[in-house]
Amino acid sequence: MKELICITCPQGCHLKVDDENGYTVTGNRCPRGEAYGRAELIHPTRMVTSTVKCTGGSRPRCPVKTSGPVPKDMVFAVVAALDAVELTAPVRIGQVVLANVCGTGVDIVATKDI
C-alpha cells in the first residue's frame, strides 16, 4: 500500500494505492484522483510550464505549457528543449511553439497573447 497526495487539483486528497492488488485507489474524491493514483505508481507524468524567448513583443518571454502531461523523467529534457525556441511577436494563446517535444507526442503551446 502506497500513500500519495493527489496533485490534480488544489484539494490535495490523501490517496492510498494498493500496488499489490491491481492498483486500487482509495481516498480520492473524484475520478481524476483515481487516475492520478494509478498513473503515479505505474508511469508518473507531469504538466510542464515554462517560458520561451520572444522578440518584438511587450515582454522578452512568452509563457508556455505542455499540451498534456509528459513522463516525469522527461521534465528536464523538455525544459532544455525550450532553450532553442525563439518566437517573434505576435504570438497567440494556444499557438504550438514546439511540436512533439522530445518525441513525447506532446506539443508546447503558448499560454498568452504577446
Added chain:
Amino acid sequence: MYDVLIIGCGIVGAAAAFELSKYQVRVGILEKENDVANGTTKANSAILHAGYDPLPGTLMARLNVRGVALARELCQKLDVPYRACGSFVLAFTPEECATLDTLKARGDANGVPGLGILTGDQARSMDPQLSDQVQAALYAPTAAICSPWEYCLALAETAVRNGARLHLETEVTGIEKTGGGWLVHTSQGDFSARYLVNAAGVHADAVHDMAAPHAFTIRPSRGEYYLLDKAEGSRVSHTIFQCPNRNGKGVLVSPTVHGNLIVGPNAAPVEGDDTATTAAGLDFVRTTALKSVPSIAFGQCIRNFAGVRANTEIHDFILQEKDGFVDAAGICSPGLSAAPAIAEYLVQLLNDAGLALEPRPDFVCERHRTRFKELSPAQRADLVAKEPAFGRVICRCETVTEGEILEALHGPIPPRSVDAVKRRVNAGMGRCQGGFCGPRVVEILARELHLHPEDIQQDKKGTWLLWGETKGGSAHV
C-alpha cells in the same frame, strides 16, 4: 592637481566640499563606494540633536549647537526634508530626574536655546503615548529630524554644481608627501593635491596612518534599529530619548521626515564596518523602547538596519591640521548635527594653513527636486501634462514616479544602483521594500545607463541582483 582633496563623501566630506565650493578652490572628493552617503551617513538615527549632551567647552558642544542652527537654513535652501520636532529626554527615577538637571545645565552652558524641564504629565500632554512611568522630561525645542542621506547628497550635489569633482569607486590605497603637497594613490590611479581632508568615517584612522604617524584609533560601535510602517509614524510627535548612559544617548523613538517611526539604537563594539543586525541587539532595542512608549506596534516593522559610529578613545571630534593634512575624524554622534559647523571649522583650518579663500562669485546655493507625492492635484495635472513620465507611478508605496527617477538620473550625481535611486527619490523605501518597484527600477536604470540588467547592482559594487538570462542565456554558463 587639486587645491583640496577630500577623502570620503559622507556627511562630513560632503559638507566640507560644499563649504569649500563657496570659494575659488579646486576641490576633489574621493569616495570608495559607488555613491555618496554610503557609510554611517545612511544608517543612523537621523536626528539633529539640540546640543545638551556634549560637555561644555568641547568642539562637539560648540559645533553641535552651531551645526543644527546652520542645518535649518541649509535644509530649506537645498530642499532637504527637515522637521523641527523637538525632543524629550525621559526620567523614570529620582536619579534620572537629577540627570535631567545636569543635562539642562550643560545645554544652557552650550548655548542651547529654550530648554525646559517638564513634569511627566506635561510631557504626556504633548506626546500622549509616553509611558505613565515617566516622572519628568527635558524638553529641547531645537532638536529636529532630517533625511541624512538626502542632506549629504544635497551638499555634495551643490558642491558639484559649484565645480567640485566627485570621484566615485575610488578607494585610497596610499598617501605620499610631495614637494607641493600630497600624492594620493587610489584604485583609479593617482591624484595630487595641495591639501587633504580625511573624512573617511570608520576608516579615518587607516587613512590618517597612510599620511602621518598613528595618532588615534577608531573603535566602531554598532547601533541596530527598527524602522516601522507609516501606520506607526505618528505614535510620537517628538524625538524621545531616555537618559544617556556610558554607551551614548541610548534607545530613542522618533518620527522620521518620511513619515515612519524609527526605534534604536543599541551600542556594541564591532570590527570594521560590520553592520549586521542581531537577534539579541534587536530584542534589547525593542524592550528598551517599550519602556518609553509602551504602545509601539513592532509588528509594523518594515526594515531593520544597523549603522556603525566612528567612536575614538578621545571623547571629542578630532579636527586637526598638520602639513596640509586635515583630519576630520571620530565624528560620532552628534556628527550629523554638527556637519556644516565642522565644515566651517575645517575650512578655517585650511585657511590657517595657507589656503587662499577667494569667494566664488557665481556660487549657487539652491537645489530643488520634484516630489510628486507632495504636489496638489492641480500641480500634478500640470506636471504630467508637461512631462508624461511623472504620470507613471513606479513605487506604489511611496508614490514615486518615473519622472522623479529620470530627474535624479540627470542630476549632478546620477544614481548607479537601485539603492542609490532609493536614496534620491524614496522608491523602495516603503512598506513593500522594493518588492514591486525593484524590477522596474532595474529596468529604468539599465535603459538609461545603457547597461545590461545583470550589471545593475542593488547597492555597492558586488551587490549583484541577477545571475543571468534564462533560456540558453547567461544563466546557464
Added chain:
Amino acid sequence: MYDLIVIGGGPAGLAAACSAWDKGLRSILIVERDQELGGILNQCIHSGFGLQYFKEELTGPEYAARFVDLLSQTGVEVRLDTMVLDITPQREVHMVGKTTGYRVEQARAIVLAMGCRERTRGAISIPGTRPAGVFTAGAAQRYVNVEGYLPGKRVVILGSGDIGLIMARRMTLEGAKVLACVEVMPYSGGLNRNIVQCLQDFDIPLYLSHTVTDIRGKDRVEQVVVSQVGPDRKPIPGTEMIFDCDTLLLSVGLLPENELTQQAGIALDPRTRGAVVYENMETSMPGVFACGNVCHVHDLVDYVTAESQRAGAAAAAYLMEDAKHESRVIEIQNGPGVTYTVPQHIRPQRVDKSCGLFFRVNRICKDSEILVTSGDVPIARFKREHLAPGEMEHITLPRALLDKAGPTLTVSIREVN
C-alpha cells in the same frame, strides 16, 4: 461620471466588472496600474487555476485571458498604466497615468480590487547582514517569468506558501539549485499538491518548525543559518544548519493592499487586514465594495472570481434598486480555532436564499466540526475531515437560519474524537 469604477484589473477587478455589466450597468471603468490586465496572474505561469470555475486546469495567463475575452465583449472601459492615488468620501477617484494624465473621475459606486503584496524581510525581522539576494518570492517570479532573468543559482526558500513552493520548482527548472524550503510552523502554508510536485519531485527538503536565524554575506548573500524552533516559535540554540547560498526567497505571507481604503476612511478588520464587509462585499462606506485579495487573502483564484462576481453584482444592485432593504445586522465573531471570517457582518433581510461565509482556522484539525452558535445556542454544524490554516474554508448559511439568529453569530472549530 461613471456608474462604477473598479480599481484594479486583476482577477478580482475583471470578474467584478464583467458581473456588473451582466447585471445591467453600462458605464464602467477599470483602472489598472500595470500595462496589461490580469494582475499577478500574468506572472503565475504555472497551471492549477480554474479547476473550480472553468472545470479545467489553466495557467495564470490563460485564466486571465478568459476574463479579458469576456470583458472585451462588454462595453467596459479600461485605463491601463494608470494608478489610483486617492478616493474621496464623495467617491471622486484621483488617478494618474503616463498617457492618461492626471484625472479625477466621479463614481456612483466603487469596487476595490487592488490585491495584495508580499510580507518582506523587515516584517519578520530576520537578523544578519543586508546583502543583495534576498527577494520576495513574487519579485523573483517576476524576474524569472516576465523579464527572463534568474536571480540566483543556489537558493534557500523561507516560508512554504504557494508562491515559494512554485518558485522552488521554477528556479530548479531554470538551472538553480534549491537547497531547502524552511517553514516556521509545524505545517506547510501551501497546498499539499505543491509540496509534492514542487518540492518532493525535485528532492528539495522541507524543514517544518525551522526558520532562518541569520543572513550572512557582505555584498551578496553567502550563507543563511537555519535553526529549529520550539513550540513558542523561538529558535532552539544548537540546532543551527548553515546553507551556502546566494539567494534567499521569502514566501512569508501576503498582506492586502489597503492604503487607498484606509485613506478613504473605510473601516478595516485587523484580522484580515482588509475592509470590513457585509454579505454583499459592501464596505463601511455605502456604495464602495471590496473583493479578492484586497479584502482577504485567498488560496485559489477561483474563489476570488466568485467573490468578485458577488461584489460586482452587488454594486449594480446598489445603483439599480431604488429601495434598499432595511435590515438588522448580525456580527460574525471568531470562536476558538478560527482566525477570521468574511463577511464580518450579515444583513439577513438582504440575503436572498443563503449567504456564504469564508474563514480560516488557526491549526491543522482532523475530523472536526464547524460550529455556528447564536449567543450560546448552536444553530448549525458542518463536518470536515481535514482543516488547515493554509486552506480557506467555506460554509453556507441559509436565510432561514440567519432570520433566527441573534445579534451575533460565532464560528468555532471542535475536533471530534
